[in-house]
Amino acid sequence: MKKLIYSFAVVAFFLTACKNSSTTTATESTTPTEQPAAAVADANVTEVSISGDDQMKFDTDEITVKAGQQVRLTLVHTGKLPKEGMGHNWILLKDGVDLDEFAGEAMKAKDTDYVPASREGDIIAHTKVIGGGESTTIDFAAPAPGTYQFLCSFPGHSGMMRGHFIVE
Ligand SMILES: [Cu+2]
Known part of the structure; x- marks a missing residue:
């Protein structure tokens, strides 16, 4: 049982870590670049x-x-x-x-x-x-x-x- 609780804690930690990192990436990519034009062509x-x-x-x-x-x-x-x-x-x-x-x-x-x-x-x-x-x-x-x-x-x-x- 102790082991199970520990695993939950680890999973919870990773979920929080992922959430944080994706928020950071989203904020960083708001800078306008030349990329949208290429993305439209590839669409x-x-x-x-x-x-x-x-x-x-x-x-x-x-x-x-x-x-x-x-x-x-x-x-x-x-x-x-x-x-x-x-x-x-x-x-x-x-x-x-x-x-x-x-x-x-x-x-x-x-x-x-x-x-x-x-x-x-x-x-x-x-x-x-x-x-x-x-x-x-x-x-x-x-x-x-x-x-x-x-x-x-x-x-x-x-x-x-x-x-x-x-x-x-
Ligand atoms: Cu063949």
Whole structure:
């Protein structure tokens, strides 16, 4: 019981300490600087990240952004396998494109990172193929509100590596 009371006292101390320090920071940052302008410019950019692993899986099957935003998407490969064997990319398809049909074409397009030239009209945005330990970032404008599909087009991956990209 004594120990419990002691822990409460420690927690209470930290809470008070935090409160004090945040009050101090708030007061310090009231000085006007050039920063607000930069913050306004960045407000239009939504940063999202998605990762793929050596188990042929994305860490999420749903990404949501707001219409009118610029999207900065980072694809991270958290695995160790090289891109020749376990490469991942991220491709966002236009509304109405059949994902399985697209993936069937894409797996033949090794020379162009599994992005088939004949299907470029079906794509809103895509990354390059990366291997374990690598990451890549792309910027694109969020399309009109709706639900879109994304996939990894590396051969055999789209069955597992796919999801929905929602624009609100
Ligand atoms: Cu993949």
